[in-house]
Amino acid sequence: MDSENPAASALTAEESARLRKLENESIYVLREAFRLFPGLAMLWSMGKDSTLMLTLARKAFFGVIPFPVVHIDTSYKIPEMIRFRDEKAKEWALDLRIGQNRAALTAGMNPEKGRLECCTALKTDALKSFLREQGFRTVLAAIRRDEEGSRGKERIFSPRGEGSTWNYKEQPPEFWNGYQTEFSETTEVRVHPLLNWSELDVWLYTREKNIPTLGLYYARNGQRYRSVGCAPCSGTVSSKAADIDAVIRELRTTRTGERSGRAQDKADRYAMQKLRAKGYM
Amino acid sequence: MSVKVALVGNVDHGKSTVIGRLLADTGQTREEREARVRSYCESANRKFEYAFLLDALEEEQAQGITIDVTEVQWRHGGRDFLFVDTPGHREFLKKMVGGASSVDAAVLVLDAVEGISENFRRQIRVLELLGIRQRIVIINKMDLVDWSESTWRARESEILACLPGGKTQTMVIPVAAWEGANLLERSAKMPWYKGPTLGEALLSLESAPSLGEKPLRFFVQDIYRRGEKRIFVGRVEAGTLSAGSEIQFEPGGRRSRVRSIEGETGQAPLAHAESGDAVGLTLEDQLFLERGNLGFSPTHPPRENSRLKADLFWLHSEPLRPAQKLLIKNGTQNGVATVEAIEHAFDADSWEKQEGATSLVLFGRVLLRFEKPFYFDFFDDCEPLGRFVACADGRVLGGGRWVRETNLSPGKSDVSLAEREKRARHRSTVLWLTGLSGSGKTTLARNLERRLFDRGLNPTVLDGDNVRQTICSDLGFSISDRDENLRRVAEMARLMSDAGLFVITAFISPLHAQRARAREIVGTERFVEIFVDCSLEECERRDVKGLYRRARSGEIPEFTGISSAFEAPARPDVHLRSGELSVEQCLDRLIQLVDARTTTPASSGAGRN
Numbered sequence: 001m002d003s004e005n006p007a008a009s010a011l012t013a014e015e016s017a018r019l020r021k022l023e024n025e026s027i028y029v030l031r032e033a034f035r036l037f038p039g040l041a042m043l044w045s046m047g048k049d050s051t052l053m054l055t056l057a058r059k060a061f062f063g064v065i066p067f068p069v070v071h072i073d074t075s076y077k078i079p080e081m082i083r084f085r086d087e088k089a090k091e092w093a094l095d096l097r098i099g100q101n102r103a104a105l106t107a108g109m110n111p112e113k114g115r116l117e118c119c120t121a122l123k124t125d126a127l128k129s130f131l132r133e134q135g136f137r138t139v140l141a142a143i144r145r146d147e148e149g150s151r152g153k154e155r156i157f158s159p160r161g162e163g164s165t166w167n168y169k170e171q172p173p174e175f176w177n178g179y180q181t182e183f184s185e186t187t188e189v190r191v192h193p194l195l196n197w198s199e200l201d202v203w204l205y206t207r208e209k210n211i212p213t214l215g216l217y218y219a220r221n222g223q224r225y226r227s228v229g230c231a232p233c234s235g236t237v238s239s240k241a242a243d244i245d246a247v248i249r250e251l252r253t254t255r256t257g258e259r260s261g262r263a264q265d266k267a268d269r270y271a272m273q274k275l276r277a278k279g280y281m
Numbered sequence: 282m283s284v285k286v287a288l289v290g291n292v293d294h295g296k297s298t299v300i301g302r303l304l305a306d307t308g309q310t311r312e313e314r315e316a317r318v319r320s321y322c323e324s325a326n327r328k329f330e331y332a333f334l335l336d337a338l339e340e341e342q343a344q345g346i347t348i349d350v351t352e353v354q355w356r357h358g359g360r361d362f363l364f365v366d367t368p369g370h371r372e373f374l375k376k377m378v379g380g381a382s383s384v385d386a387a388v389l390v391l392d393a394v395e396g397i398s399e400n401f402r403r404q405i406r407v408l409e410l411l412g413i414r415q416r417i418v419i420i421n422k423m424d425l426v427d428w429s430e431s432t433w434r435a436r437e438s439e440i441l442a443c444l445p446g447g448k449t450q451t452m453v454i455p456v457a458a459w460e461g462a463n464l465l466e467r468s469a470k471m472p473w474y475k476g477p478t479l480g481e482a483l484l485s486l487e488s489a490p491s492l493g494e495k496p497l498r499f500f501v502q503d504i505y506r507r508g509e510k511r512i513f514v515g516r517v518e519a520g521t522l523s524a525g526s527e528i529q530f531e532p533g534g535r536r537s538r539v540r541s542i543e544g545e546t547g548q549a550p551l552a553h554a555e556s557g558d559a560v561g562l563t564l565e566d567q568l569f570l571e572r573g574n575l576g577f578s579p580t581h582p583p584r585e586n587s588r589l590k591a592d593l594f595w596l597h598s599e600p601l602r603p604a605q606k607l608l609i610k611n612g613t614q615n616g617v618a619t620v621e622a623i624e625h626a627f628d629a630d631s632w633e634k635q636e637g638a639t640s641l642v643l644f645g646r647v648l649l650r651f652e653k654p655f656y657f658d659f660f661d662d663c664e665p666l667g668r669f670v671a672c673a674d675g676r677v678l679g680g681g682r683w684v685r686e687t688n689l690s691p692g693k694s695d696v697s698l699a700e701r702e703k704r705a706r707h708r709s710t711v712l713w714l715t716g717l718s719g720s721g722k723t724t725l726a727r728n729l730e731r732r733l734f735d736r737g738l739n740p741t742v743l744d745g746d747n748v749r750q751t752i753c754s755d756l757g758f759s760i761s762d763r764d765e766n767l768r769r770v771a772e773m774a775r776l777m778s779d780a781g782l783f784v785i786t787a788f789i790s791p792l793h794a795q796r797a798r799a800r801e802i803v804g805t806e807r808f809v810e811i812f813v814d815c816s817l818e819e820c821e822r823r824d825v826k827g828l829y830r831r832a833r834s835g836e837i838p839e840f841t842g843i844s845s846a847f848e849a850p851a852r853p854d855v856h857l858r859s860g861e862l863s864v865e866q867c868l869d870r871l872i873q874l875v876d877a878r879t880t881t882p883a884s885s886g887a888g889r890n
Contacts, residue, residue: 027559063546173379178670257311
């Protein structure tokens, strides 16, 4: 059936128009961020979204990414991700900076101490102190609205308050491509160039542009990762999708959520909102 | 392309429920999110809340309201929709305005039990002032009124009475969103309802028209050096761009040609770029350009001015006042402007227009004086340059559109428009009939005039016969004279309407721009565009005045439909297929429209059923 169905291998006119619009919006936002925010860095987790963002940045800046790329290493990442990171960083000549909360790790922080606590210490706190230490005031993060409820409420240019907090009740309006880009010297800003992409859009574009992806996304022994993070908190979903075409076919019909394998989301009903209010991506 | 639709209505009338239910019914929710909402609702001993599929914040679920705008994608019938769920609570009206400012259409949700409130009227007014003309109304919670047809009819007429254009341009659908009745499936409980389901109504919406036909507008965003190359990056706001295109930049008036549109590294340059594309250009000449410079084709320049009038919406909690400084942003162009005057503002409670108001709370018209000339287009000529975002203290606080300056400020009359409308017993109205020669405009206009007169109104008709021999007798039939003819007609229609007459005009008015200008002159609130749509074949077959025959023989040059274009209205207020309908049927539709704009019954019902 799949070979009969053009949608399985080709883009529909609607999809192709949508991807073009999304791609151009993202490139415009990346260039705005670079032009208007000194102290800019991009967060890269090696996942499909941030790798797509990195690819768009290479396109936006004609091959050379003119700012550092940051990876927050919790030390719990899956080894394949670290191999992928080091290989691509070299191939794409990235100015890669790796941050880690060594103090917390030395003190023995791990998921057993509580998933929200672990995430806050090894990701959020590590990120905040690394940004401060390196003098980055603005970070590009590849979050998307459709991933999770509280991200649906985000802005493309999203200011943070004291201690990177997210005041989700008082966000600047965004319309007509007129973003709020003037902030005080001390305001930390998260920029979200992929906010309007859906999971399917990301995969369709990844296939169109032949963007490299982690092997973890493809089924082995009936299991694959929909979303990758730290080994202890990233679960797999059952799936037969062993290549990108199969992943796209699966996404066109599945009703399982992208972050269903993520343990930290389930620690509390508003876990993500709470993590994010404190400065999580 | 996708359609962006705002859901608007009072708190608790069911906006989020409508979206949640549409997502659930089409399998576009995530299982665990649905499961989580289900287990929460069960533990809290309440029925399943579809709204929680959207209202994700803790405070939103605890209080059962939407606090911030949510954007949700939905696919249906092969089309993409982007729903903007706006807060309905009065406290969040400004968030609703921000969320609804860039949509193509609105779905208004009204609770069948509660009916129309002041807050709801305010939201309707917001849509009107934002210029959102595609509307669907749903009367929700029909289950709570026992699926009663008479309740639906009562709500329908209440709501149509406060919507401009009334029934002719608004679908009113009875639904029970929580049960899914009439959302996607026709409900057996309301067999009396024959109209479209919400799903069908949504599929009839039009997405924003393409900007490809508009003149080229390209703002310089940044300049990158790559080896020997200087690449000017920016977005094509409107029009198209090709290698070799001549391009001029303002300020400065420098001209060059596009040498290349840069492709991805290591790949060939692109031949073309379209509106919306973020591109990088190299030019044939070494020009010194900066961020904010505007590129365009020398044959279609933008406008520039230091004093500009704008219709503005203001989102700040502090009202806007004269002498305030604003940063006006459009694309990458920034301009510093001072509010020289507030021409009028809409009172936030009564929504009455207040001339010479001293502050602007939410909507109004202002005169801005820029420190340097600002480059722009009028909205009807080129949307992206016709609007702007207003900032102060680094914050986005409002937005607006430029308004065509009517130079002579008409002498103020002591008699207010409201007083005139009260005596005339109708809202000021200009019915602007447009269509091919022979489509039936004059016949309809004259018949309608008779009917309205018989109902006790004071109608009048402007058409080629009475205008060309009088006030426009100095004009010929060149393109520019035809254009001037229509400008004068619009001005006359405005004056006659000011005087309390119900004005009907019958002119081909073939171009979008001509009709847009007429709307601008007459005023959006009173201008009703009626497309008298009859096929060219049929008009030519009728050929009442023998004009088509003469045009075909070449005797009449540039004859609309034959040797000159007729740009059919994309979104007329009323679409009359006069080739298929009888004159009586057309008149009935027009009478419906008149009824919606008449304040008290104009007659004892003669001629009505």
